[in-house]
Amino acid sequence: MKNIGGREAVLIGFKGGDRNSKIFHLYASSRRNVNTIRGLITAHGELCSEPQGMVEINVYYFSNFFNSNGPSPEEMAPFLDCVQSKVTHQMNQMLCAPFTDHEVKKALFDMHPDKSPRPDGLPATFFQNFWHIVCRDVTSAVLAVLNEKAPLDIWNQTVVTLIPKVPNPLLMK
Template sequence: MGLCIRNLKILGRKCLGFFKKHYEKVSWCRPTMEGLELKTLEEVDRENLEEVFSIEEVWEAVRNCGVDKSPGPDGLNFNFIKANWEVIKDDVMNFFGKFYSDGSRIKELNNTFVALIPKIPKPVNMGDFRPISLVGTMYKVVAKVLENRLKRVMEAIIGETQMAFIKNRQILGSYVIAEEIIDNWRKGGEGGVLAKLDFEKAYDSHVGVIES
């Protein structure tokens, strides 16, 4: 049995310490891309990705977002944005103008609330929780607009073996392929090398959020 902590301040420190350690950076040798023949975009596609944001594409992104998402630090959701679009659209476009000029200077864009959600019905320790980031509404709008732009060029640069986050493909396909490869190795008596990743750290990592 572990120690049961009820004091909220102590519990907060324990939570922070646990996830800092869980997502801490480790030193390793990163592979280089030297010598790789990577796919590149045509000039017209690059220009389309870099063009100034239009009010039409911003509204399209807002219109296609769900209205019942949990709000972030700004306390707003898309229900508010949609209902008051005619009133706030100029302010929204001014924000996009600043983001286009130098998005790195908009520090408040990265403000988030980090919440813990249980992985199992009755969690009893910190390992039974997963942190999620509740970002602000404008962050979501920017992400959606950029996503819509990238969708137009994804097929030209994404390889056939990429399964996740691609329309008409499923991440489960990678699992099936891996099983088939292992099965062929076993049947043919061949050797091979596999890399097992910790998906909690490889995907949706909160290292930057926790450190900041």
């Protein structure tokens, strides 16, 4: 045991590596207990420890965090009218053109193969390696959203993992 930042910590040396040992499990369990968020304070100042309530606190926080309270487009119009346009008519036509199969494939293959897997656990490398099998389904789904304005409900789902930066966090900020 060694005192680090006011806490007793077990130092795991390279000798044991990350083998599936008792000490490894004790260390992992200790970290999980330290990082567990046991409750959050609501906007009304009440402590909520129910999982569904904490989900609602997260949704409320991030919904408000990513919204703009700035001026409306109508209020900005007089200022934007003074800005000289840089996009030509031809450029605008190209930007407004429907997306193509080629662009979907290029975007997928430009992704890092092992970053940001979807909630189903499939990283970009799966789609890249099995493109010959999944290309029609993936391309039609993506183009339906981009060109035909299909609903995004299922696509907009995400997994949020909160990483506490303070001991025993109670507030989202």
